[in-house]
Amino acid sequence: MKKITLLMMLFTIGILGAQTTHDIVWTNGAGTSGEATKTIETGDTVRWTWGNTAGHDIFSSDPDAPADFGTGIISQQGFVYEYTFTEEAVIDYICTPHSGNMFGTITVIDALSTQDKFATNLNYFPNPVNDKMTITSLYELDSYEVYSVLGKKIMQKEADGNFAQIDMSNLNSGLYLVTAISGDFKTTFKVIKN
Known part of the structure; x- marks a missing residue:
């Protein structure tokens, strides 16, 4: 009985602590639509999927951005870049070739209801x-x-x-x-x- 109770508690903790993956279609206009701006919890992952074959990257000069965050220029529709954010921060980022309409902010906070x-x-x-x-x-x-x-x-x-x-x-x-x-x-x- 103790083993079953312990397993149920661990399962419940796992569900409550489950992290979320947030999807962004990374294409022209993603910044102006608000699609590329997310508020997430620490431990959550953001997944960018290239929406067309134009050359796009993910770049941030924000001092809060992790050193390994971002990509080089990629011209492959369907390409996927994922990043799991582990610390609280507010990170502005852009696509350097299309910074006028491909930009966003990832706000990472400790916990949300x-x-x-x-x-x-x-x-x-x-x-x-x-x-x-x-x-x-x-x-x-x-x-x-x-x-x-x-x-x-x-x-x-x-x-x-x-x-x-x-x-x-x-x-x-x-x-x-x-x-x-x-x-x-x-x-x-x-x-x-x-």
């Missing part, structure tokens, strides 16, 4: 939006809701997977609140509709 991990790794763009807004999430999205600034629910739709598109083309110009929902987790952000 699951709700905080959901909220800090939710990306939405463009903002301001003209027609369609894209939401990407580390966690699977169940649904989203759009509210006026007065709190009136304007739209509610189901989502499927880690990606959702909101058609805001029929909404009047102004400020809206969007709530993204994943299981018991919710986070709300402001959106400007042109």
Whole structure:
């Protein structure tokens, strides 16, 4: 009985301490979409996958960047670079040939609650939006809701997977609140509709 209890405790600790891999498609525009900026925990891994055959690298002159972080120029679509971050830091990085639209920041913190991990790794763009807004999430999205600034629910739709598109083309110009929902987790952000 003691062995079973010990095994269950070790299994539980393993699950609670499990680290996460955060994926980034490393291609032109990755910086302007917010896709290349992540908040992660120490021990988490970030995996960059080259999204096209243009020559890309990952480079940081940030003093907080580990000495072995980054790559040379690679021109192979599908190439994967992974790095596991072991210390707290805020690291700015770029693709040197495309620094105007391929850049990001990796913020490494000691520990996040699951709700905080959901909220800090939710990306939405463009903002301001003209027609369609894209939401990407580390966690699977169940649904989203759009509210006026007065709190009136304007739209509610189901989502499927880690990606959702909101058609805001029929909404009047102004400020809206969007709530993204994943299981018991919710986070709300402001959106400007042109």
